[in-house]
Amino acid sequence: MSTLFDRQFIVIAGKGGVGRTTVAAALASAAARRGKRVLLAQTKSKERLSRLFGGPPVHSEIVRVRERLWAVNMVPEAALREYGVMVLHSHLVYRAVFENQLARSFIRAIPGIEDYSLLGKVWFHSTEMEHGRPKYDLIILDGPATGHAITLLSIPRAIIEAVPEGPLTRDARSAHQLLTDPQRTTMLLVTLAEEMPVNETIELAARARREVGIPIGPLLVNQLYPPRFVSGPSKRALDLLPETIDQSADPLAPLLHRSRIAQRRRALNERYLERLQRELPLPEVHLPYLFAPDFGAAATEELSQLLEAQLASLPEAAA
Numbered sequence: 001m002s003t004l005f006d007r008q009f010i011v012i013a014g015k016g017g018v019g020r021t022t023v024a025a026a027l028a029s030a031a032a033r034r035g036k037r038v039l040l041a042q043t044k045s046k047e048r049l050s051r052l053f054g055g056p057p058v059h060s061e062i063v064r065v066r067e068r069l070w071a072v073n074m075v076p077e078a079a080l081r082e083y084g085v086m087v088l089h090s091h092l093v094y095r096a097v098f099e100n101q102l103a104r105s106f107i108r109a110i111p112g113i114e115d116y117s118l119l120g121k122v123w124f125h126s127t128e129m130e131h132g133r134p135k136y137d138l139i140i141l142d143g144p145a146t147g148h149a150i151t152l153l154s155i156p157r158a159i160i161e162a163v164p165e166g167p168l169t170r171d172a173r174s175a176h177q178l179l180t181d182p183q184r185t186t187m188l189l190v191t192l193a194e195e196m197p198v199n200e201t202i203e204l205a206a207r208a209r210r211e212v213g214i215p216i217g218p219l220l221v222n223q224l225y226p227p228r229f230v231s232g233p234s235k236r237a238l239d240l241l242p243e244t245i246d247q248s249a250d251p252l253a254p255l256l257h258r259s260r261i262a263q264r265r266r267a268l269n270e271r272y273l274e275r276l277q278r279e280l281p282l283p284e285v286h287l288p289y290l291f292a293p294d295f296g297a298a299a300t301e302e303l304s305q306l307l308e309a310q311l312a313s314l315p316e317a318a319a
């Protein structure tokens with residue numbers, strides 16, 4: 001039975017700040033637990049993975065984070081150099097061709113070259129073999145935010161359409177085939193159940209389908225507030241109380257105030273969950289807001305377990 005964990009390539013996308021990196025780390029950890037060899041590839045991110053995994057810092061060289069789990073924070077210059085060396089089969093030739101002043105400014109001026117070098121690096125790692133089998137079973141791309149992600153993923157198609165047939169188009173075609181193959185690739189959208197992220201997510205899903213043709217998997221709704229005071233006896237009790245009470249008259253007034261906030265936050269979440277189901281009907285995974293003072297390895301692990309359990313219970317077609 002094929003599940004999300006059997007894919008070769010998962011792209012994590014979504015609005016800036018919704019938790020893409022956190023969720024990508026949780027997913028990578030779950031896949032490694034299930035026995036997959038995983039590479040988590042970030043794009044020019046702030047260094048956060050060392051805290052999320054409780055492991056070594058992650059920079060532009062691939063580093064082993066724990067058993068079966070590697071990570072890299074890709075930067076365009078390094079990725080471009082790797083790609084250049086690969087194509088030219090030599091560091092010396094690369095330096096002669098690419099690293100003189102004129103060539104450098106020329107190359108930087110090619111539109112999309114930075115994004116292409118990042119995507120090309122990811123694609124290259126998906127083809128790498130070791131001991132007669134793929135070096136990584138799964139590559140997770142913690143991609144850039146919304147629109148930039150679409151630009152990045154559209155580059156192979158743009159190259160196929162614009163560049164004359166040759167080595168560049170050959171690689172671009174393979175990359176595009178990988179991106180659009182539902183057996184191998186899935187894009188996961190991370191969102192919050194709040195107005196702006198929901199708007200952006202609906203738009204992002206439409207563009208990903210239209211402009212990239214990438215298969216879209218379950219929607220990951222992150223940072224949901226706990227369902228307090230929204231049903232049952234606690235709601236009935238709160239409904240009996242006045243909207244606010246004067247704090248000088250009653251020392252319990254702050255409790256009422258905070259209960260109302262908790263109730264409204266969850267009610268807001270539920271309103272946007274309904275909107276998502278109406279306008280972006282995808283299977284959903286719900287991840288709670290974890291009130292961890294310092295979001296570190298323990299919180300990542302907790303999120304990872306919740307994510308894995310919910311992904312496992314989705315119908316096969318949805319996964």
Ligand SMILES: Nc1ncnc2c1ncn2[C@@H]1O[C@H](COP(=O)(O)OP(=O)(O)OP(=O)(O)O)[C@@H](O)[C@H]1O
Binds near residue numbers: 222289295
């Ligand atoms: N489920 C959660 N519970 C509590 N806090 C969370 C949760 N998910 C993410 N966060 C917090 O939200 C903040 C943003 O998370 P993260 O860096 O993963 O988002 P991002 O989408 O990768 O952001 P960027 O656009 O900067 O790359 C972080 O402080 C993180 O600890």
Ligand SMILES: [Mg+2]
Binds near residue numbers: 020021022045142
């Ligand atoms: Mg991030």
